[in-house]
Amino acid sequence: MDVTPDHEPAAASTPVSRYASAPAWRAVDAFFTHALVGEDEALVAARESGARTTMPNAEVAANQGALLGLLIGIAGARRMLEFGTLAGYSTIWCARAVGAQGHVTTLELAPQNAHVALENLERAGVADRVEVRIGPAAESAQRLIEEGAEPYDLVFIDADKPGNPAYLAAALCLTGPGAVIVIDNVVRDGAVVDAASEDPRVQGVRQVVQDIAEHPELEATALQTVGVKGWDGLLIARRR
Ligand code: DHB
Ligand code: MG
Numbered sequence: 221m222d223v224t225p226d227h228e229p230a231a232a233s234t235p236v237s238r239y240a241s242a243p244a245w246r247a248v249d250a251f252f253t254h255a256l257v258g259e260d261e262a263l264v265a266a267r268e269s270g271a272r273t274t275m276p277n278a279e280v281a282a283n284q285g286a287l288l289g290l291l292i293g294i295a296g297a298r299r300m301l302e303f304g305t306l307a308g309y310s311t312i313w314c315a316r317a318v319g320a321q322g323h324v325t326t327l328e329l330a331p332q333n334a335h336v337a338l339e340n341l342e343r344a345g346v347a348d349r350v351e352v353r354i355g356p357a358a359e360s361a362q363r364l365i366e367e368g369a370e371p372y373d374l375v376f377i378d379a380d381k382p383g384n385p386a387y388l389a390a391a392l393c394l395t396g397p398g399a400v401i402v403i404d405n406v407v408r409d410g411a412v413v414d415a416a417s418e419d420p421r422v423q424g425v426r427q428v429v430q431d432i433a434e435h436p437e438l439e440a441t442a443l444q445t446v447g448v449k450g451w452d453g454l455l456i457a458r459r460r
Contacts, residue, residue: 238277239409239450249283249447257286262344266309269340273306273333280378280404281448285313288376288402291456292317295400297373301364302326303357303387304379308337308350314376315346324350325364325372327357327379358383361390371396377428378404381421384428392435392459399459403428407444407453432457 253259259267259282270276280288288310292300298321300314305328315324324346328334334354341347353360357379375391377384384403391401406412406429411422432440432455440457 237448237450238275239452241446241448241450245446245450246448249281253282257282260344262340263309263312265343266307266312266340269336270307270309272336274330275306275333279306279309280313283447284404284445284449284454285310287454289313289317291400291402292374295374295398297400298322299370299372299374300324301361301372301375301391301394303361303375303377303383303391304328305337305352306333308340308344308352310376310378311337311341311350312344312346314374315341315344315350318349320349322349325353325369326350327353327355327360329354329356329379358386358390361387361394365390365393369394372399374400374402376402376404380424381405381408382424384424385431388428388431395459397437397459401438401457401459403455403457405452406442406455407451409451412453429455 267279270279292314298318300318302311302314302324305311305326311324311326318324328337331354334352337352341350372394375395377387379387406425408422408425411417411419412425414422417423432438437460438457439460440455442453442455444453
């Protein structure tokens with residue numbers, strides 16, 4: 221089986237990666253996604269609308285979106301906070317998982333992306349339970365802290381990677397015991413192990429890993445993944 225990563229162009233509605241991904245990895249993702257996950261029209265439309273955002277193809281894969289939904293269900297999370305909305309693809313998964321009585325706050329830097337996301341949330345039937353806040357995510361999170369926002373049960377950090385340490389710090393102000401924190405893109409084609417990397421995104425990941433490791437209330441693990449999104453990974457932490 222060919223597991224050599226490549227950059228083959230994908231068919232119109234096939235998710236593509238910002239990183240190299242092998243045909244075999246994509247075939248396995250397609251198998252499980254088809255068998256277990258599925259995407260309705262609203263999710264497909266949201267994924268495809270990523271092309272109209274400032275960062276096409278950066279949304280999570282379908283099976284990763286389903287993982288977020290499952291984590292929300294397992295944790296019994298009703299309030300969810302997301303750093304980095306883009307087209308709202310993962311937002312839809314999370315908004316569906318928190319249920320009609322739940323709430324999602326999602327933070328997006330670019331008005332253009334937020335506009336696309338609002339259309340997608342509307343189409344998915346979850347706009348009523350999602351608030352999109354536009355602006356630098358650290359500032360939006362600080363405002364939530366100042367407003368005394370009710371604690372969130374699950375936080376997904378998936379915005380600019382240099383911001384990860386600030387987003388974790390804000391998440392810790394906006395959560396209580398039992399909260400789950402998930403961070404996307406912690407492997408980045410293996411670059412995470414390069415301590416000398418001059419890429420601020422890599423350093424943003426390395427710093428947040430260290431902050432979590434040193435935090436007495438956080439237990440965590442990280443898993444590397446391969447698939448339609450290339451070689452990357454997710455960190456999952458829980459607050460004691
Ligand atoms: C990038 C960011 C993401 O959140 C992602 O899932 C993939 C790539 C990026 O910064 O390139
Ligand atoms: Mg991501």
